[in-house]
Amino acid sequence: MKLHLDAAAAMSSAMQAATSFSHLLTDQDPDDGDHVVPGELRRFLARLRLLHGVPFSYLVPDAALLPVESIRFFHIDRAWTDALVQGALSVGTVSTLDHAHLEAVYPHIRDEVDRTERAVRAPVLNGSPATARDQLDGPAGTITGCLLRSRLVSGWPGLHVRAYARDVLPDDALSTVAEDDPSRLKLLRMERLAPAVLLVLFDGLPEVVHIEEPRxxxxxxVRLNAADPPSARKARVALRNATDGALVPPINALTAGNSVEVPFRAGASGVIDVAELRKRLAAKVPNAASPLPASGLALQMLRFPYRQVFGDPSDEQGLHFQALDSFRPSVALADWKVSLDKVIKEARP
Structure with a gap:
């Protein structure tokens, strides 16, 4: 008795077999549990989704789209990144049967890559990536991000970028919201693509984004006037009360009454004449000693990290939140001296 099996029946049998066995575990990752997709492939596809290895010219085809000192916000089309992953997987498919098998297992690949995508920036615990219980489960959601091209990126390599699904933090707060807070979006990727170009990807749609100098x-x-040309640049120093360090009002604006103009050395643009600045501060700082001591000069020149806020719905006037420079001492000088003397004595042999 002869058995005749045509191509259609063979393909149907292969598809049925692929569907039946596609859920079986084929990889045991010591750091991340059991999976259908091998770990190296899973992590490669997750990084591909986050645009690792994608030429920058594909993201920004023309330099005019990202001019100097600019930021661009965007969202990633999931259909585009899914097509990118499917294209990478299709490299290993040759026959129709290979395509059928890939089509059957792709839902499992997609689910596992969704999970791995959120673990690309997972913290390292004892030399290994974070375990599965520390990862975020569920299907992948919307990915948004920003591209920043600025001297800020090269000047402060440790720049902080935080995104929030809702505005829960005052713009002038010196604290931040914990990473496990539901309102704070996870950073999927944060990388300098060039000395002055920063790419950041968020897991979700932010309402507010904070970019802050490293602490x-x-x-x-000093505070420079951005509208001035480099050859005629002017700057001012906001005054603080010498007694308690409080900023002289108004806080959100520099006026002749709450600041002094910074003198620069003749023939040396950008070089501060510290001696002259000290005299000007001594003449205007409330409750200041004369001459102004070194500690008093340091108090006036102290600056907290600057924070730029994007998307704040309550900031209708575009304030720069100079209240970040508010200095609130919490330790009395006498107590600090006692603690310092104790540390010095303990450090001496």
């Missing part, structure tokens, strides 16, 4: 050490600074 590292103590920094001094």
């Amino acid at each position: 590292q050490g103590v920094q001094f600074g």
